[in-house]
Amino acid sequence: MRRSNKRSRFIKLLNSIGIVRLLLVLVAGIGGSSLIFALTVSGVTRIKNPQLALMFVPTDSSALAARADQLLFSSLKKPAPEVRSFARAALIQQAINPKALRVLGYYADAQGDAVAAETLVRYSARLSRRETGAQLWLIEASARRNDTQQALKHYDIVLRTKPEVQSLLFPRLVSAIEEPEVRAALIPYIKNGSSWTIPFLFYANANSGNLNVVVDLVLESGGLADVDAAKSQILGLLERLVKAEQFTEARRLYMGLPGSNPTKLKSVEFSNSDRTGEFGAIGWLLVVDPDAGGQFIESNAGDRPRLAIFANASTTRTVASKLLYLSPGDYQFDARVTPIDRGYGGSIRWQLRCAAKRSGTEIWTFDVVDATARDALTIPSNCPVQFLDLIASGGNGQTGLEAIISSVRVIRIAG
Missing domain, CATH: 2.60.120.260 (Galactose-binding domain-like)
Known part of the structure; x- marks a missing residue:
């Protein structure tokens, strides 16, 4: 009878130990799942909704930089001090964070510190060519210095890495080609066949209010490197010139083409x-x-x-x-x-x-x-x-x- 009671108490003890271990495993599992869930939410939302991401992972560098960027563009001329705080916090978590550096550069610019602004934005651009905001800022800075060559280098980088900004930059570039030095600086990009030059010339054909400068650019550059695209682009330009009754420019463009003949x-x-x-x-x-x-x-x-x-x-x-x-x-x-x-x-x-x-x-x-x-x-x-x-x-x-x-x-x- 005593032996039976001892065995019963021993089994109960084993069972209690098993339950404790099971509970510990379950708690650990729940904790791990929570962490995975938090990281997943953070990864999905840190760019589009950085505030939600930071609720789950307050130290997420990307979310901190995105929140700084969000606050910056809500008041670009007079950004709140929190912009700098979030950007610095992002850099503490990840020293190489191009977005955070670019935000600090924009913040310095808004405070009137042009030297710090350019230093920070240039560093951001060196760390990542895909940091569009840095390239756009550098385009403006180059334009203020009348440095056409440098401005076009940044145009080239941003248009190759982020084609979606074409709608923003093409209208400005179409206006800029009225200047001879801009057309001269564009020629190497057209001849080398940069990925954005084909859509740019087609955009200029369709949207320029000054078609004679588009003709100048085509003739001065020798046209697009892609033979089929060049032919299509020139035929489209000829068609628009004729429809616009710009017959002198149509003749000038035609006479600049390989195989043209004045008798035609x-x-x-x-x-x-x-x-x-x-x-x-x-x-x-x-x-x-x-x-x-x-x-x-x-x-x-x-x-x-x-x-x-x-x-x-x-x-x-x-x-x-x-x-x-x-x-x-x-x-x-x-x-x-x-x-x-x-x-x-x-x-x-x-x-x-x-x-x-x-x-x-x-x-x-x-x-x-x-x-x-x-x-x-x-x-x-x-x-x-x-x-x-x-x-x-x-x-x-x-x-x-x-x-x-x-x-x-x-x-x-x-x-």
């Missing part, structure tokens, strides 16, 4: 460059939609292409157009047309109009009746740039118009 500016003859669209708005431009259009096809001889056109019934539309820089004077027009199906009332009309007026003043029209078309025309002195248009009409029948233009010429008459 005065010729309406079809060429393989028209078929491939090599020179964009300087060549023949074709309109194609479901109701009317044109398409270049190879000729039987394999030399100059021919132009196949069509227009559905009850449709009259310009299907092809060519920009010209013909001098004032008298000219002879020749064209060879092969009607495939004229339909009922279908017709082909050639039209010459002044390009320098948005209303498109007509100076000559000619309706084609025979296969060989010939007529005389005169370009007045107040019309230095022209468009030759080909207008197709499908008539009122069922089949519409189809035809092939074998050749077309405009020849100056001596006199």
Whole structure:
């Protein structure tokens, strides 16, 4: 009986020891889980919500720096002393903290200590090229010193490391290229094919209010290093110049391109460059939609292409157009047309109009009746740039118009 009681007490003691150990393990586990949870929350929120992160890990260097940055930008001109306190606390926890150093630099700048500000911001930029705020501050500092070369170095760093700031910096850079020294400083970046130069030139094409300086930059730099991007960018710029009626700049850009030929500016003859669209708005431009259009096809001889056109019934539309820089004077027009199906009332009309007026003043029209078309025309002195248009009409029948233009010429008459 006694032996049984002793065994019972021993088992109870073992059980109690096991329970204590289990409780200790559970407590340790709960503590570890809490720490992991705190660190996880801190890692997720320390940038977007540093206050929440600091509630879990008050010594998190990144969260301290982010909180300092948050307070700084809530009152940039007169930052609160807490900005400096949080930034310094971040540096105590992590001596190499670019954001904290940059915040202290901004704080010093707001206090009027320019020397300390530049020292701190430059140190921040050296520690991390991805510290965008430091690069932006250094751009401003370089601009204040009129140091274009240095400013562009910082532009290059920030645009390569943080492409999302393009919307902030591109408008400023577009304005800056009006200065010759800025364009000269940009040339190495364009030639070397820095990742941001392609989107920048496309942005300048679309948004610059002073397209002649964009033309200057393209011609002075020799264009983009990426051949396909360069071609696309230049064709886009040519198109915008023509739409903006900046014909002098369009001619200047075209003449600066490899393979350009001044005779193309005065010729309406079809060429393989028209078929491939090599020179964009300087060549023949074709309109194609479901109701009317044109398409270049190879000729039987394999030399100059021919132009196949069509227009559905009850449709009259310009299907092809060519920009010209013909001098004032008298000219002879020749064209060879092969009607495939004229339909009922279908017709082909050639039209010459002044390009320098948005209303498109007509100076000559000619309706084609025979296969060989010939007529005389005169370009007045107040019309230095022209468009030759080909207008197709499908008539009122069922089949519409189809035809092939074998050749077309405009020849100056001596006199």
